[in-house]
Amino acid sequence: MKKRLLAVKDIVQITGVTARSLHYYDRIHLFKPTHITEKGYRLYDRSSLEKLQTILILKEMDFSLKEIADILKLTREEQKQILKKQRQALLLRKQRLENIMTALDEYVSGNDFSNLHIFNLTSALPLKEQYANEARFIYGETEAYKVYNETMDNLSVDEKEKRFSDFEEIFKQIASCTDQVPSSDEVQRLIEEWKKNLRQFMTCDAELLACIANTYKFDARFKNYFNQYSNEDLADFLYNAIMYNINR
Known part of the structure; x- marks a missing residue:
């Protein structure tokens, strides 16, 4: 029996590939028809079908069409x-x-x-390490930062986590007070707690506290961090509470 050639519609029905894709594969010389009739119809033999199926498998394996063309030559x-x-x-x-x-x-x-x-699986450093490097870059020459660095070096991983969780708890408590004014006794008590925690790491003068307050207010990363604890603008609330504490 004479081997039957397959038309484009046959290939489409067998493989699910669109006619448009077949025409494109022909144009880029990836998958060309076995024969073209006088009327311009593309026809394919059975071995061509096997080649197309190999192309589809390689494409599904995430190879580009250029890569597939090169692989087929190997x-x-x-x-x-x-x-x-x-x-x-x-x-x-x-x-x-x-x-x-x-x-x-x-x-x-x-x-x-x-x-x-x-x-974890990229060349970028973890965010906490990036923040630490940024702080070193900005404050590395200050006495307060040197004290902070020495203190952190002497803490175990568990102790560091404990200190950071203490800060988080204070921020959550402050978030529950946003219905009060920043100068209220309760908010200021919590700001004093925050300062007490800070002093375990560094010497906190008014200038450094103001710098931290500004960072909380104007650095979008800190705003996003604080605002997870409150529907209000907690970063702005913290800024006002800290500045009041400094200036009172």
Whole structure:
């Protein structure tokens, strides 16, 4: 029996690939018809169908059309080596996507951006380390920063977490007082608690406290961090409460 050639509509019906895609593959010389009739119809033999199926598999494996064209020119053994490398690349991408999904879930659950481990599989440093480097860059020459650095170096990981959780608890308490004025006794008591915690790390004079207050108010990262604790603008409320405490 004479081998039957397949028309574009047959290929479409068998594979699900659109006619537009077949025309495009022809145009870029990736998958050309076996024969073109006098009327310009594209026809394909059975071996062409096998080639198209290989192209579709490689495309699903996340190879670009240019990469697929190059792979089809290789021997079977050379193709296997390329596929092994692609598997490693896809595994890394899978791990990265799982890491991103975990970070998204944590953020939706209420975790602050700075606590997310979203940079674990990238060259970027974790946010807390970036903040530490930024502080070193800005305040590294000040006496207060040197004291802070020495104190932090002497703390264990658990002690550091305890100190930071103490700060978080104070911020939550202040957030519950935003219906009061920043100068109220309760808010100022909490600001004193905040200062007491700060003094465990560094010497806090009025200039440094004002600098911290400004950072809370005008740095978008801090505003986002504080505002997770309140529907009000907690960053602005903290700024006003700290400045009142300094100037009273």
